[in-house]
Amino acid sequence: MTHAVLERPDLKSLFNILQKAGYTTIAPTVRDNVITYENVTDQSELPIGMTDDQKNGSYRLKKRKDKSVFGFVVGPQSWKKFLYPARLKLWEAHRNGKSFSIAKPENEEKKLAFIGVRPCEMSAISIQDKVFLKSTFVDSAYSSRREQLFTVIVNCTEPGGTCFCTSMDTGPRAKKDYDLALTEVVKKDQHYFLVEIGSDQGKEIANKLPLKEASEEQVSEADKRLNEAARKMGKALKTDGVKDLLYENAENPHWEKVAERCMTCANCTMVCPTCFCSTMEDSTDLSGEIAERWRTWDSCFTMDFSYVHGGSIRNSSSARYRQWLTHKLGSWQDQFGTSGCVGCGRCITWCPVGIDITEEIKTLQECDSRKSKSN
């Protein structure tokens, strides 16, 4: 049985079964006028009948006409905050006379189950896997969380106003790396989730769920909605040759134009599910007996980020915005063999002034300095 159906009333069992298997269940819920990912113990805490209206620099929570459970898209912050916490103590050192000893902090070993991961977000997790698990060094804090993770995808039948996963080939239907995937179908007389199994541990959980075999009609209805969704993206990005475009346009005057609007506030990098930069902070207690090293999220938009002896390398806002875009869509490919963007649209929605990565690329494509050279 590759395709099965979970009826709407049985959604609660997904939470129960995962919790019985020892997982802490994390899922979308309404808080502070947005839909965020938090500890959710029961399906009733999901944003039932709610949706989000997302535009450049704007997010509004709204009521839906139906009782969809997952009738919205991505929240203000991604699942990154659980796997790669914004602030983490790496170690502490204690002075013993003339020497010192180092103690590793206990990593909390909670087994997490993410319920409601969007396909683009699953791709983002896979990208961070490459960064933290498959590079030269393994990030132990990340791996201890990631290895025990259980993921329940919710495929997107209604893309948001800033979504462009189709362009990035990451959605609206998840292809791999998940444990279970749901597609929600709400009709006049039916409300069900089409369930796909993506892994052995997904199968184990699925075996305990009150699943029914999916009818052909139920499968094709879900397929139809996902195919339609692919055509309803709020944004689009032409990725052909984008790496070379960025490499060849480092001196394009357009970067100065963006800098007039960009506030170097760093929201875009903070909300991006793939951005992984961090900074180290060493601190001591007043007596100097205990020292601690903390890792916190950092951003290529700060001056400190590129500070070397004598000053910051990327002094101007244009250099910082260029760095972000060029890494994200260009040099990321050389570094990790993938784009750094999954098309979730967060940087567009959550930029307070609504700077749009897809628009900026489009403009660069139009004013590509290679064109003017050959003319």
Next chain:
Amino acid sequence: MAAKKPKLAVWKFASCDGCQLSLLDCEDELLAVAGAVEIANFPEASRAIIKGPYDVSLVEGSVTTPHDAERIHKVRRASKFLISIGACATAGGIQALRNFSDVNEFVSIVYASPQYISTLKQSTPISEHVFVDFELRGCPIDKGQLLEVINALLNERKPNIPTHSLCLDCKRQGLPCVMVSQGTPCLGPITQAGCGVLCPAFDRGCYGCFGPMESPNGKALIEKWQEMGADDAEVLRSLRTFNACANAFEKESRKYE
């Protein structure tokens, strides 16, 4: 750590005392601080005054009188390390609103006998008068940051005091942006972090207490505010508070006079 306890002095210029009180507010850590430094001059805490020179001087307040303009040089000469604390000391404070008007007019309205008032036309930050080793922002300063600076000095390390936007801390704390989710004007993008994101955590926009961040783009932010419905008066009021004369805030506010 140095064997001899460093001597710490606290100085007051034109200010409300709120920043130096932050030190007394360090309740849990106060005894540890008192144990680690010799508090040589701190009128809010003790009447005992120990003569200089001082290893560390915390200077609160702005310079607003001819007398203070002289006194700050004495403080500088007596101090190895001078840290100005709070919006008054780092930007002139709320009293720098006088810089936009004629102070004599205020004096004649407020005081019954204005002839006894000797005041300068402008309220200026300490750094306009003497060399300042470190500036601690805020109205008032954050006690955690104050402790961090003292701690770093004692342990001869760099203090962890960021100069980036408030937004970074807002996101690290997992708060949704109030500009984006509610259309509430927020000064966070152009304001330096350090307060602990107090206002956005309570659904309010940032008031800019910590002054401009390292690379502020006031124009972009205010244009967005206006798009969201803020009128010139609101913009002017928002930019002209505790850090009214901090460079980027002042420059932007002039356009809305």
